[in-house]
Every structure is written in C-alpha cells, then in structure tokens.
Amino acid sequence: MIELAGIKKTYVGDGRVTPVLKGINLTVGQSEFVAIVGASGAGKTTFMNILGLLDAPSSGTYRFEGQDVTNLTDKRLSRLRNQRIGFVFQLFCLLDRLTALENVLLPLLYSDSYPPDAQARAEQLLGLVGLGDRLAYKPNALSGGQQQRVAIARALINNPALVLADEPTGNLDSAMGREILALLRRLHQGGRTIVLITHDPGVAAFTERVVHLADGRIADDRRQEPIPLA
Numbered sequence: 001m002i003e004l005a006g007i008k009k010t011y012v013g014d015g016r017v018t019p020v021l022k023g024i025n026l027t028v029g030q031s032e033f034v035a036i037v038g039a040s041g042a043g044k045t046t047f048m049n050i051l052g053l054l055d056a057p058s059s060g061t062y063r064f065e066g067q068d069v070t071n072l073t074d075k076r077l078s079r080l081r082n083q084r085i086g087f088v089f090q091l092f093c094l095l096d097r098l099t100a101l102e103n104v105l106l107p108l109l110y111s112d113s114y115p116p117d118a119q120a121r122a123e124q125l126l127g128l129v130g131l132g133d134r135l136a137y138k139p140n141a142l143s144g145g146q147q148q149r150v151a152i153a154r155a156l157i158n159n160p161a162l163v164l165a166d167e168p169t170g171n172l173d174s175a176m177g178r179e180i181l182a183l184l185r186r187l188h189q190g191g192r193t194i195v196l197i198t199h200d201p202g203v204a205a206f207t208e209r210v211v212h213l214a215d216g217r218i219a220d221d222r223r224q225e226p227i228p229l230a
Helices: 044-051 074-084 100-109 118-128 144-156 174-189
Strands: 002-013 016-028 033-037 059-064 085-089 162-166 193-198 209-214 217-223
Touching (some): 002 044, 016 217, 074 085, 118 144, 144 162, 144 174, 174 193
Antiparallel strands (some): 209 217
C-alpha cells in the first residue's frame, strides 16, 4: 500500500537549511498495524504529513496504492486524502458546535458526491465505536475517550484504505488510552491498514510492527508479537 524510496525533506527559511528526513525507505503492506516511534525532533510529524499527503517530500518517491503521488496536483492530492486516508489526531479536532453525528458526517461534505445513505453510515460507525447512544451529544458533553471515538468514526466515514493516527492516546489517561488502542486493534483485525505515530514505546508495543525514527532516518524496523490488551 505504501512505498517510500529515498524520501528527504528539507526546510529552507531565514537563511537556514534544515534537513528533517534524510532518506527514508519504507514499505507498508495491506492490513498492517505499524507504529512509527521517535523522540521529539526525530521527524515523526513531518513523516506523518508526507504519508497523509499533507506535505510533499523535497526528493524521493512516494507510491500510494501503486500510484506515484509525489508530483500530483493539489486537487488530486486533496481528493486522495478525502477518499483514501482517514486521520485521527491527538486533540480530536472536533467542531464544538456540531453533534457527534454531524462531526462524523463532515468528510462527506467534501466528497465528490454526498451518498444517500450518509446518515445511516455515520450512525453505524458511531455504534461500532460504542457511541450509538450519543449521536446528538456535542463534544463538550463527551469524555476525552468518547471524543476520540467520534474522531475515529469520522476517520472511517469514507471507508479509507489507510488510517493515520497521530498520538491518538496522548491526550487521554491510561485507561482511556487502552480503550482507544483496543478499538484500533479491532479495526486492524477487520482488515484496516493503520499507521500510528507515537513517542511512547508502551503504545507502540500494542502494534505488530515498530519503525523507529532517529535524526530523520529509520534506525530500526522490526515485527513483534503485540502485547495483550486484557
């Protein structure tokens, strides 16, 4: 699904040249559950932005589902992001004035066509994440863990090929964090491809593959037996 070859990213500004990614080669297959781990400054955020088509590499090639996306137009990148990639962020990024149901429906408003079964699909997803009885609740009436569940349902509304989860447990207590990890694992077991970005090796331990970033390079890439959530 993901093929990165020689990916570099350098920022230029204020007379300074700052290399962030320094030649990343990585392949992620269909239905993998991968953690990208690294300390602050390792390049995780830049790496996620490139994976999510939010930023372009300075050099190298990125193939997503077999398509070279390195030089696509902004319009085509936007369509791919909307239709094929779901995003889950640490701060949830829900709109306070909208209900849980309305927040989940948001990505469909930017689709090429609004499906006739949109509301039923959103209700089903909220049920999947355990919030079938919270459809009309606004974010301020939900706990942090519940808000993250809404964000996960929103990420799934377009049935994306890839879910990118950026520190999805970083704003939650340990119990809520484990619930979110359990939910992500169930989605993975259902065939979803998930790439999780985290600074926490304890969170990465719940995935089946860990890629360590250090100083803009892949320092280690290993498969593992995920630790149980029970």
